[in-house]
Amino acid sequence: MIPDLGEEEAQAAAEAIRSGWVAQGPRVARFEQEFAAAVGAGHGVAVSSCTTGLHLALVLLDIRPGDEVVVPSLSFIATANAVRYVGATPVFADVELATGNLTVETVDAVRTERTRAVIAVHQGGVPFDTAALRKATDGWGIGLVEDAACAAGSTAYGAPAGTGARVAAWSFHPRKLITTGEGGMVTVDDAEAAVRLKRLREHGMNVSAADRHAAKQPVLEAYLETAFNYRMTDIQAAVGLVQLGKLAGLVAQRRQLAARYQELLADIDGLVPVRDPAYGQTNYQSFWVLLDGFRTGRDEVLTELAAKGVSARRGIMAAHLEPAYADVTPGPLPVTERITRESLILPLHHKLTHEDQDHIVGVLRSLAN
Numbered sequence: 001m002i003p004d005l006g007e008e009e010a011q012a013a014a015e016a017i018r019s020g021w022v023a024q025g026p027r028v029a030r031f032e033q034e035f036a037a038a039v040g041a042g043h044g045v046a047v048s049s050c051t052t053g054l055h056l057a058l059v060l061l062d063i064r065p066g067d068e069v070v071v072p073s074l075s076f077i078a079t080a081n082a083v084r085y086v087g088a089t090p091v092f093a094d095v096e097l098a099t100g101n102l103t104v105e106t107v108d109a110v111r112t113e114r115t116r117a118v119i120a121v122h123q124g125g126v127p128f129d130t131a132a133l134r135k136a137t138d139g140w141g142i143g144l145v146e147d148a149a150c151a152a153g154s155t156a157y158g159a160p161a162g163t164g165a166r167v168a169a170w171s172f173h174p175r176k177l178i179t180t181g182e183g184g185m186v187t188v189d190d191a192e193a194a195v196r197l198k199r200l201r202e203h204g205m206n207v208s209a210a211d212r213h214a215a216k217q218p219v220l221e222a223y224l225e226t227a228f229n230y231r232m233t234d235i236q237a238a239v240g241l242v243q244l245g246k247l248a249g250l251v252a253q254r255r256q257l258a259a260r261y262q263e264l265l266a267d268i269d270g271l272v273p274v275r276d277p278a279y280g281q282t283n284y285q286s287f288w289v290l291l292d293g294f295r296t297g298r299d300e301v302l303t304e305l306a307a308k309g310v311s312a313r314r315g316i317m318a319a320h321l322e323p324a325y326a327d328v329t330p331g332p333l334p335v336t337e338r339i340t341r342e343s344l345i346l347p348l349h350h351k352l353t354h355e356d357q358d359h360i361v362g363v364l365r366s367l368a369n
């Protein structure tokens with residue numbers, strides 16, 4: 001992933017610095033409003049990363065030690081780590097092969113009476129079945145946190161992936177479609193939840209530092225609960241506002257390039273490229289290809305691509321295979337293990353040319369025969 005950053009972002013950051021307001025302030029407030037509107041949510045709360053956003057989402061749901069939270073192992077490790085931040089236990093569920101996402105069935109298979117919530121990931125931008133999982137978790141009486149780190153610009157059931165989410169966390173890390181350097185957002189529809197999240201990201205204060213500084217009269221703040229400093233800066237938000245304006249164009253371009261990859265790869269035996277699920281559209285944040293009886297092994301494919309100047313990456317990681325989770329013994333996760341071992345992510349970014357794609361597919365074709 002190469003971030004699409006240019007002169008406009010540099011100007012916006014410079015303006016924030018010249019304004020003298022560099023910590024969380026008016027630009028963060030604007031970015032929150034515009035981002036929430038773009039993803040179909042009632043309120044946005046900007047935070048320092050998606051990881052800290054996931055942490056706050058679990059605090060909001062009052063998840064505590066002794067509680068279990070179902071997560072996919074097939075995700076960046078931050079998804080599972082957030083559960084440990086609140087002292088709860090992550091329980092790994094398997095995913096479906098086509099989307100790499102949790103389903104009602106895979107969650108149900110590991111659910112116990114201690115399960116208090118699920119964190120479902122829109123993996124690599126591919127939306128999970130929001131209607132099905134929201135309905136199931138409501139029926140079970142447990143929370144659903146949507147890890148939308150990769151999902152800006154993805155859709156489900158004809159609306160942005162965040163529409164209707166009770167709480168979703170987004171990432172603006174440079175590996176995502178739009179970036180603020182580091183940064184994240186939590187979106188909710190409920191106004192009271194937004195107020196609590198704003199307090200949680202800012203030391204538990206009942207009045208934000210920005211409002212306190214802007215007030216004409218002295219304002220004495222109170223600290224209502226033990227909380228965190230997970231704020232975004234106005235410099236980041238200034239960049240984010242410019243980036244948000246580029247989102248639709250970036251998604252359209254990626255979808256065109258992905259469609260071209262799919263066409264070029266169609267007649268190569270043993271390669272299954274990621275596709276839109278029936279209920280939505282991916283932003284193709286990650287264009288992964290599953291090896292399914294391909295003649296060459298995954299790691300050899302990566303080595304050959306690298307030798308020909310192509311920086312493809314291994315597929316999505318599986319947290320339960322990492323040393324940090326060596327103390328966890330999950331139930332069987334056959335699909336997760338298959339995807340993580342037998343998939344690779346092909347280059348897809350705004351500078352990728354048709355010639356680049358032809359070259360990449362040419363190398364893959366040579367490894368198929």
Ligand SMILES: Cc1ncc(COP(=O)(O)O)c(C=O)c1O
Binds near residue numbers: 075170173
């Ligand atoms: C699914 C998922 N969740 C969470 C994160 C963490 O995001 P951040 O780097 O903004 O903390 C990532 C980042 O790659 C991710 O892919």
